[in-house]
Amino acid sequence: MMNRWLLPEDIADVLPAEARKVETLRRAMLDLYQSYGYELVAPPLLEFLDSLLTGTGSDLNLQTFKLVDQLSGRTLGLRADMTPQVARIDAHLLNREGVTRLCYAGSVAHARTPVGSSAREELQLGAEIYGCATWEADVEAISLLLKTLSLAGLNKVHLDLSHAGVLVGILDGQDIAKEDIAAIYSLLQSKDRPRLALWAKCLPTESADALMALTELNGSCSDVLAQAKQVLPKNKLIDEVLSQLTKIFTAASLLSEELELSIDLADLRGYQYHSGVMFAAYVDSLPQPIARGGRYDHVGQAFGRSRPATGFSIDLLTLASLSPAIGRKSAIVAPWINDVELLMKISDLRHGGEVVIQAMSGDTLQTAEYLCDRELVRQGSLWEVKKK
Numbered sequence: 606m607m608n609r610w611l612l613p614e615d616i617a618d619v620l621p622a623e624a625r626k627v628e629t630l631r632r633a634m635l636d637l638y639q640s641y642g643y644e645l646v647a648p649p650l651l652e653f654l655d656s657l658l659t660g661t662g663s664d665l666n667l668q669t670f671k672l673v674d675q676l677s678g679r680t681l682g683l684r685a686d687m688t689p690q691v692a693r694i695d696a697h698l699l700n701r702e703g704v705t706r707l708c709y710a711g712s713v714a715h716a717r718t719p720v721g722s723s724a725r726e727e728l729q730l731g732a733e734i735y736g737c738a739t740w741e742a743d744v745e746a747i748s749l750l751l752k753t754l755s756l757a758g759l760n761k762v763h764l765d766l767s768h769a770g771v772l773v774g775i776l777d778g779q780d781i782a783k784e785d786i787a788a789i790y791s792l793l794q795s796k797d798r799p800r801l802a803l804w805a806k807c808l809p810t811e812s813a814d815a816l817m818a819l820t821e822l823n824g825s826c827s828d829v830l831a832q833a834k835q836v837l838p839k840n841k842l843i844d845e846v847l848s849q850l851t852k853i854f855t856a857a858s859l860l861s862e863e864l865e866l867s868i869d870l871a872d873l874r875g876y877q878y879h880s881g882v883m884f885a886a887y888v889d890s891l892p893q894p895i896a897r898g899g900r901y902d903h904v905g906q907a908f909g910r911s912r913p914a915t916g917f918s919i920d921l922l923t924l925a926s927l928s929p930a931i932g933r934k935s936a937i938v939a940p941w942i943n944d945v946e947l948l949m950k951i952s953d954l955r956h957g958g959e960v961v962i963q964a965m966s967g968d969t970l971q972t973a974e975y976l977c978d979r980e981l982v983r984q985g986s987l988w989e990v991k992k993k
């Protein structure tokens with residue numbers, strides 16, 4: 606007989622001790638974001654596909670599960686990323702003029718398992734800043750990301766900076782179709798030098814050389830920035846890209862002593878909606894980035910209001926799996942009998958923060974999360990806590 610509880614590939618249950626860890630981290634992070642003035646939002650799990658994907662690229666479309674709405678007959682998308690939804694909330698619903706800080710935590714699903722991962726469902730946690738076009742917002746996002754990792758016990762972090770505008774700057778002034786730019790972008794993402802060289806042949810020498818040089822522009826920030834100034838074309842867009850990267854690198858290097866910073870100008874791992882500085886954070890024992898973020902100034906525009914935007918997101922399930930274990934909470938065992946004194950005592954203890962488990966008949970109290978090291982025993986007419 607078919608196993609009825611077989612789960613789809615790369616979809617899994619989260620069992621008690623792990624689920625508690627995830628929830629403890631979720632609460633800690635949302636409190637942290639609140640202490641910085643971020644407001645919590647909760648966009649829906651499902652939306653009409655066209656609005657869910659407004660202002661994003663084909664990469665997010667490929668990642669999105671689709672289903673038919675029985676009420677409207679229209680196609681719905683199950684979100685694969687909450688960032689564009691939060692941009693919609695800022696652009697459309699809040700309609701504020703100044704800087705808006707929003708945070709969120711919710712499930713997202715990927716139609717295809719992301720490279721290097723073994724899960725198609727994530728508990729995405731993130732923080733986004735709208736209405737600030739300058740480096741302070743990017744640095745605040747990076748700083749909050751580092752605090753998030755540190756609160757989860759991960760202090761040794763490597764941050765790779767990149768910029769979605771480099772390619773635009775290299776191809777500036779060339780008559781190249783949008784689809785061709787997307788094709789070059791994905792070759793850069795996969796660092797496919799031979800096929801890039803074929804594309805480069807169609808470009809003027811300066812752009813062709815810069816495109817090929819891009820795949821080598823990675824390493825320590827100051828070296829890469831100095832080299833980039835020499836090999837990339839000299840135009841306004843490239844100047845802007847390099848000056849933004851310099852500002853962010855300088856400010857980020859002051860954030861933590863344990864932070865290692867590097868630049869990889871061909872590391873275009875972000876989604877196609879990213880438009881400016883992008884970053885990816887790496888920790889030991891995970892080959893793929895633990896968190897990603899960056900600028901996406903054009904998503905709000907697609908919702909009718911152009912707003913500068915930057916932020917980061919991280920999968921809480923992955924974060925919890927790398928975070929040191931939380932010790933088992935100790936608990937008090939009480940009998941399940943009709944006794945008003947006992948019920949009052951239990952209520953007081955729970956109110957005071959203790960875990961009290963009332964053992965039912967035949968209950969062997971096998972819990973992954975609680976260590977039952979004390980019990981409630983009757984002393985005359987009173988109930989007292991004694992060591993087991």
Ligand SMILES: N[C@@H](Cc1c[nH]c[nH+]1)C(=O)O
Pocket residue numbers: 686687688731732733875876897898899900901915916917918
């Ligand atoms: N949601 C993006 C990261 C991001 C958040 N904000 C800006 N960028 C991702 O999953 O790659």
